[in-house]
Amino acid sequence: MTFTTSNFAVQSVSSFSPVASVLAAFKRLSSNEKLGVLWFTYKAMGNGSVTPAATGAARMQFAEGLLAQVKALDSGKQMLFMQDLVNCRKTPMTTAYGTLTNNTKLAFWYQLAVLMSNGDVIGVPSSYALSSSAQDVYNRIVALEFGQQITLLRQTVVNMGYDSFA
């Protein structure tokens, strides 16, 4: 098996695509705004187009371990972990996230959102309102096609955490 250092990752999103421009706007948000936008996007996608699948894949074992660590934290530290994650700050837990494969990162966030929904991990308060710039990014995300939304979420979460090899 060869691991080539081809440059597909850098050019993977066409610069002219709507996904790239919304992604750029998303990156300019603060960490709390990013978390808020991700949360509302997840809620908006709960319409049957993304359905849960049975877990148990061996590949999920590292993500499950990390999720268990997050659950064990108090709510303040859970919040801090999520902020560190979106800010790519180096901590043992964000470094662990950085070692996950792309699909496992996406799966991690999906599971994290489920934990936030059922109260195991601190969620976004129902009274929380997005700032106007965050609302603008959210509006642009929901206006995208479904495939574009998934692509955007994927591009967002693969770049989170701390990658010790970067």
Add this chain to the structure above:
Amino acid sequence: MSTIHLIDQQLVDATGLGDESEVVVRYFTLFNLGKYEQVARLFSPDGKLYPPFESPIVGPESIESYLIKEADGMTVSLLSAEIQSDAESCLQIDVRGKVTALVFKVNVTWRFILTSDNKIESVRVDLVATLEELLKLRPEEDVQATVECSHA
């Protein structure tokens, strides 16, 4: 190096694809086994993989690297396939199914264009909110696909 001539019978049964489109069934069989090097070798030397809303990945070597990075952990189940045209010495096959990405599933369509020597000229992957949505190409690439086909 030898290629595994391996077919997942369930995939054949789901799609009804026959010998003329065996390469498509091999694509999904090997994909589900995580044999990305062998998946990549099903493409023609300038074969293209169009991931959803990303630039095309061109050539078996780049396709292999891309799949190792992006597809690991995904499995495909197929629902149906339709041979759209066998004119102009190339075959277009539209496939519908679901991709399970570890903990969730999404609906996906694939549009394969095969060369006359049974290699994959291109495959276009699209995520769809519901399978009721008709298979549709992204407009800006529609023309390109037609040109590829007539040159095959």
